[in-house]
Amino acid sequence: METAEQLRDRLMLRFPGAQVTLVSNLSPSAQHSLLVDPAHARDIATFLRDDEVLGLDYCSNATGVDWPDREIIETVKAKITAADGSEKEVEQKTKRMESGCLEVVYHLYSMARKQGPVVLRVRTANRTDQITLPSLTPVWRSCEFQEREVFDLFGVVFEGHPDLRRILMWDEFKDHPMRKDYVEPDDYEWEPTPHGEVLAKAKKHYPATSALATPTEGLKP
Amino acid sequence: MIAPDSFELTGNNPFAAPALGSHVRTVHDEFHGDLLEVSMGPHHPSTHGVFRMVATLDGETIVKLKPVFGYLHRNHEKLGENTTYLGSMPYTDRLDYLCSMTNNWAYALAVEKLAGLAVPERAEYIRVILAELTRLLNHTCLAGFLLQDCGASGTPLMYAFREREKILDLFESLSGSRMMCNYQRFGGCRVNPSAAWLTAARQLTGSYGEFLDEYEALITGNEILMARTQGVGVLSSQLAVSAGITGPMLRASGVDYDLRKVDAYGFYPRFKFRVPLGAHGDVYDRYMVRVLEMRESIDVLRQALMDIPEGPIMDPKAKLRGFRPKPGEAYGRIEGPKGEIGFYLISDGGPNPYRYRVRAPSFVNLTILEDLCLGHTVADSVIILGSIDIVLGEVDR
Numbered sequence: 001m002e003t004a005e006q007l008r009d010r011l012m013l014r015f016p017g018a019q020v021t022l023v024s025n026l027s028p029s030a031q032h033s034l035l036v037d038p039a040h041a042r043d044i045a046t047f048l049r050d051d052e053v054l055g056l057d058y059c060s061n062a063t064g065v066d067w068p069d070r071e072i073i074e075t076v077k078a079k080i081t082a083a084d085g086s087e088k089e090v091e092q093k094t095k096r097m098e099s100g101c102l103e104v105v106y107h108l109y110s111m112a113r114k115q116g117p118v119v120l121r122v123r124t125a126n127r128t129d130q131i132t133l134p135s136l137t138p139v140w141r142s143c144e145f146q147e148r149e150v151f152d153l154f155g156v157v158f159e160g161h162p163d164l165r166r167i168l169m170w171d172e173f174k175d176h177p178m179r180k181d182y183v184e185p186d187d188y189e190w191e192p193t194p195h196g197e198v199l200a201k202a203k204k205h206y207p208a209t210s211a212l213a214t215p216t217e218g219l220k221p
Numbered sequence: 222m223i224a225p226d227s228f229e230l231t232g233n234n235p236f237a238a239p240a241l242g243s244h245v246r247t248v249h250d251e252f253h254g255d256l257l258e259v260s261m262g263p264h265h266p267s268t269h270g271v272f273r274m275v276a277t278l279d280g281e282t283i284v285k286l287k288p289v290f291g292y293l294h295r296n297h298e299k300l301g302e303n304t305t306y307l308g309s310m311p312y313t314d315r316l317d318y319l320c321s322m323t324n325n326w327a328y329a330l331a332v333e334k335l336a337g338l339a340v341p342e343r344a345e346y347i348r349v350i351l352a353e354l355t356r357l358l359n360h361t362c363l364a365g366f367l368l369q370d371c372g373a374s375g376t377p378l379m380y381a382f383r384e385r386e387k388i389l390d391l392f393e394s395l396s397g398s399r400m401m402c403n404y405q406r407f408g409g410c411r412v413n414p415s416a417a418w419l420t421a422a423r424q425l426t427g428s429y430g431e432f433l434d435e436y437e438a439l440i441t442g443n444e445i446l447m448a449r450t451q452g453v454g455v456l457s458s459q460l461a462v463s464a465g466i467t468g469p470m471l472r473a474s475g476v477d478y479d480l481r482k483v484d485a486y487g488f489y490p491r492f493k494f495r496v497p498l499g500a501h502g503d504v505y506d507r508y509m510v511r512v513l514e515m516r517e518s519i520d521v522l523r524q525a526l527m528d529i530p531e532g533p534i535m536d537p538k539a540k541l542r543g544f545r546p547k548p549g550e551a552y553g554r555i556e557g558p559k560g561e562i563g564f565y566l567i568s569d570g571g572p573n574p575y576r577y578r579v580r581a582p583s584f585v586n587l588t589i590l591e592d593l594c595l596g597h598t599v600a601d602s603v604i605i606l607g608s609i610d611i612v613l614g615e616v617d618r
Contacts (some may be wrong), residue, residue, distance in 0.1 A: 009251050027549020027568065028337030057462050061552060061563055061580040107552050107565070107580075111462050111478045117552060142465025153296075168291035168617060177296055 001115045002053070004032035014047060015040050023121060033105070033119035038133050042123045042160070045106075045139045048118065054110060056118055059140035061107040062147060064154035068127065068180045069100040100127050102156050106136065107144070119162060127179075135161035153178035227379050254437075256284065259599065263292050267370055267603040270613030274590075276600065279438060281598045286591045293617035301577030303360040306332055306407070306544050309577065316562075316579060317615040319359050322351040322392070323557040325405035330486060331553030331564035336546040338408040338539050343532040345488045349525045350422065350557070351392075352487075353518040357429060358388045360469075360511040361556035362466060363610050367508055368440060370607035371449050386431050388427055394418060408539030419526060426522045441512065450504035452603035454593040457502060464588045468560025470609060473499035473506040480556035487520060487555075491528075492521045504608040545572050559583055559610050579618055583611040 002010070004022055011020045011034070011098035023033045036044050048056045078092045101123045109116030122132045135158035137143045147158045148167040155176035158164055166173060175182055186201040262273035271292035277285035300307045313328045314321035326348050331339065340348075365381025379399065389399040395414055396402040404411050414422075439448060454465070461474040471478055479496045481489040497513035499506030546568045554563035560582030567576035586609050593609075594602040 025549050025551075027335050027547060027551055029334040029549065029551035029553075031550065031552060059465055060467075060561060061578070063565060063576075063578045063580075065567065065576050093520065105565070107563075111476060114478070114483045118550070126574040140465065141460070142585055142588060144464075145584060153298075168294040170291070178299060189387055 004118075006035060007054075007118065008034055011036075011044060011047075015044060018044065020044070022077060028182045031117060031119055033121050034081040035121045035123065038122055038124075041120075042134045042136060042139065045120065045136050048108060048120075049139055054115075054118065056108040056110050056116065057113045057140075058109045058116075059106055059116070059136065059142050060109050061105075062136070062143045062150065062192045063105055064150040064156055064178065065105060066127070066154060066179045067100045067103060070098045072096055072098050099125075101125065102127055102131060102154055104133060104147075104150055104156060132159050134159050135164075137161050152176070155179065225305065236598050244326050251284040261599070261602075268606065269366065269611060272606075272611070272613055272616070273344035274594075274606070276594070276599060276602065278599070283594050283597055283599065283602060284578075285391060286594045286602065288587055288590050290587075290613065290616050293613045295618070297579060298410060298577050302573060302575070302581075305572050306546070307541060307572075308572060309403070311401065311403045313579075314403055315614055316581060316618065317559060317583065317612045318400055318555070319362060319612060320355045321400060321402045322355045322404060323555060325402065326352055326487075327553060327555045327557065327562040328564050329405040329407055330555055331551055331566050332407045332546070334553045335549060335566050335568055336407065336544075338535060338536050340409055341533045342488075342530055343413075344409040344534045346525055346529040347414060347534065348405065349487055349489065349492070350522060350529070351404065352389050352397075353522045353525070354391065354422070354425075356518045356558045357515055357522075357608075358385050360515050361385055363511060364436065364440070364508065367450075367504075367607045368446070370604045377436070380432075380436060380439075384429070391418070391422055391425065394421075406535065406539070406541065407544065408536030409534045413534050419529065422522070424525050426519055426526060429519055430516070433512065433519075437512060441509070446508075447505065449601075450508065450604060450608075452501070453504045453597060454603050454608060455501060455503045456589060457464070457591060460589060460592065461502070465585045466589065467582055467586070468557065468610075469510045470507055470560065470586055473510045474498065474502035475499055480554060480561060484554070484556075488525075489521075492524045494518075499617075504604055507608040507610075543572070545570060550576075554580065557582055559587055559612070559615075579615075579617040581614045581618060583609075583613075584618075587611060587616060 008020050008022050011018065019037040021035040023035050025032050048054055074096070075091055076092050076093050076094065077099065080088050080090050082088055103121055103123045106120040108118045108120060122133050124133055133156055135143065135147055137147055137162060145167060147161055148164060150156050151158060151164055152166040152169055153176055169177070186204065244389065257278045259276050259278055260273060261276060262268040268274065272570060273289040275287045276283050297312060300312060300424045310325060310328060313324040316324050361381045361384050365378035367379035392402055393399045395412060395418055458474045458476050461471050461476060475498050477496060477498055480486070482496060494517040497510050497517065501509050538548040548568055548570045550567040552563055552565045554561050561580065562582055563580035565578035565580065566574045567577040569586040590609065593605045597605065
């Protein structure tokens with residue numbers, strides 16, 4: 001099977017406007033991946049599926065990865081002229097925020113030609129408002145539930161998915177638990193008769209006058 | 222094949238649009254009433270756990286069916302990200318709790334790919350032996366449950382569980398636990414099986430064929446089973462490939478794709494065995510493929526138990542404590558009894574994986590449940606679900 005570099009070059013030739021970047025993998029597994037821009041993702045996926053040589057008819061694994069915003073500290077050496085006229089070399093630290101993203105990874109294999117994997121990655125622009133990616137369910141049906149899971153647990157919105165609903169969490173649930181900055185709700189384990197740590201957490205949610213704030217009293221006859 | 226309304230089948234299908242199968246019964250009823258929505262589950266004996274099917278019925282025919290799950294969801298993947306690599310090993314037992322040995326192996330394989338660990342020869346043999354015993358155990362249980370779903374209350378299931386018990390005894394004497402084995406390690410296995418254990422395994426392998434003969438004499442040619450399962454829940458090979466169906470279910474639809482042959486992981490290339498394929502892709506084929514797979518598993522076991530060499534069972538380079546793979550990622554997969562079980566790991570160089578993903582075969586195989594059930598009755602949907610072979614611990618994760 002052709003290497004990831006060869007495949008990237010072939011894709012660049014076939015889709016002139018597309019951005020295809022090789023993401024190299026330094027681990028011994030050496031499963032390198034191709035980062036594809038969202039606008040061309042579905043065309044490239046269809047091409048990979050129908051290609052004579054590759055024939056990647058089977059999408060084994062589709063999953064999300066959360067890359068939170070990162071603070072990058074850069075150190076620059078600068079010369080400063082002190083008050084007495086002598087020059088000093090000082091290290092100046094600058095902080096900048098690198099915007100994070102949500103990434104969806106597809107592991108593609110060929111059942112007909114028994115080869116693979118080709119790893120495809122697609123990234124959102126950020127983690128807050130531009131979180132839409134094209135759905136690959138029309139290309140491989142196996143993405144249907146797996147993309148629903150990514151939507152549910154990571155919050156990626158898949159455009160063109162036939163039935164995009166929460167799948168593991170319940171419909172009324174608000175957050176996306178697999179994100180790195182997810183915080184469990186305080187009254188997650190709220191019970192009618194709370195006790196211990198749960199009681200302390202639950203108390204914060206009710207006014208002090210409420211019977212629920214002091215549930216043991218509420219139970220007295 | 223009928224697809225859900227919202228699903229564009231032509232765009233999805235790499236080949237031609239499949240014709241409407243003869244298995245789809247149309248309703249010849251001039252008195253169409255209102256559609257009836259029935260919620261089966263989550264607490265229903267036929268759903269194999271806490272699983273719900275919301276079926277819309279036209280008379281007795283299913284016109285829409287939506288699976289609802291997540292009742293057992295504990296965010297296994299988040300737990301994996303907050304635990305060390307080795308700490309996740311016992312958690313993998315709880316995915317598909319019938320097949321903890323293969324779950325362990327799949328996870329160990331992914332980590333070995335990530336960290337570049339080799340496995341000693343004896344450990345590879347032990348892994349093959351345990352994986353094939355797990356396959357026997359899983360398929361035996363499935364055959365029992367399928368008959369239970371068909372209405373054969375008790376007896377076939379008890380026969381199956383009697384045999385399963387013998388394999389569980391072997392697992393218990395080796396790993397200390399019947400179902401939650403926690404046996405594989407990165408770069409090898411935990412306990413070296415004694416000569417007495419191997420003899421017991423050989424005895425079991427030798428007598429398992431007799432049990433299968435007995436079971437098949439009772440079941441395989443049974444007229445009621447044939448009437449209930451043949452032509453029911455037909456899965457075309459095109460849809461199976463596109464929907465990522467794996468394992469016996471895929472092979473029952475006639476697609477020759479067994480990771481033991483394709484990926485040639487472990488020492489499988491050393492053993493001679495055949496890959497049974499179905500012709501029709503219906504429930505009966507799925508049952509039959511599993512029975513034939515069990516016979517091949519017995520063959521593999523016989524060869525492995527005969528050739529197993531002496532030697533170490535752990536890679537000397539492997540570290541149990543302070544294990545930190547270099548940054549990178551790996552996707553490792555094996556042929557579990559239910560299909561392709563894969564683990565996708567991203568390491569950032571820390572003691573915990575940055576991303577820990579389980580590709581669960583039961584979860585992906587459920588994708589086509591609606592397609593299989595459309596046009597059938599509620600009673601058929603129960604055996605179709607049974608033939609997919611799901612374990613909710615793995616579906617919900």
